[in-house]
Amino acid sequence: MNYATEIKTDIGIFFHTGTSHFVKHVQFTNWPDHGTPASVDGFIKYVRFARKSHLTGPILVHCSAGVGRTGVFLCVDVVFCAIEKNFPFNIRNIVAQMREQRYGMIQTKEQYFFCYKVVLEVLQKLLTFD
Numbered sequence: 269m270n271y272a273t274e275i276k277t278d279i280g281i282f283f284h285t286g287t288s289h290f291v292k293h294v295q296f297t298n299w300p301d302h303g304t305p306a307s308v309d310g311f312i313k314y315v316r317f318a319r320k321s322h323l324t325g326p327i328l329v330h331c332s333a334g335v336g337r338t339g340v341f342l343c344v345d346v347v348f349c350a351i352e353k354n355f356p357f358n359i360r361n362i363v364a365q366m367r368e369q370r371y372g373m374i375q376t377k378e379q380y381f382f383c384y385k386v387v388l389e390v391l392q393k394l395l396t397f398d
Contacts, residue, residue, distance in 0.1 A: 273298035274314055276321065294318045299337055302375055304382040308389050311382075315344055339366055339373035343383045351390065359383055 279291040296314050298306060305311040318327065318341075327345075331337035343362050350357035363380065366373040374380050 273310065274317070292321045294321055301332055302336055302379075304340070304378055308382075308385050311344075312386060312390060315341065315348065315386075319345065319348070333372075333375075335370060335372040336375035336379055339363070339370075339375070340379050340383055342366060343374065344386050347383075347387050348390070351394070359387065 273296060275293075275295040275297060277293040277295075279293060281289045281291070283289075294314075294317065296305070296311075298310075305314075329338050329341050329345075343359060343366065346362050347357050347359065349355075363374055363383075374383070
């Protein structure tokens with residue numbers, strides 16, 4: 269993890285009933301609103317780190333509006349899952365399905381193209397390792 273751009277916080281919530289709940293909060297700080305991260309490789313590492321940080325249950329993803337940066341992260345995460353399971357995927361369809369659930373997911377062309385750049389980089393690395 270690059271501590272200049274990523275922050276990980278472990279939060280414990282303890283109830284008076286004796287039960288507890290733990291939350292792992294992972295924040296990517298080097299990502300401007302309506303923009304994209306400066307580094308494709310850095311973002312790939314961040315997504316992988318976030319996925320490894322939480323192995324059970326759902327992951328909550330958020331940004332200021334919940335559509336631009338959130339949409340990019342979710343799209344890339346869905347593609348990563350498909351690649352891991354050797355399932356076919358279509359970024360255009362993934363984004364369309366997300367937009368059926370939440371209007372405006374992935375706000376700019378730059379963000380949309382960034383999803384393709386990330387996936388291209390991951391696939392190229394997979395091909396060089398085979």
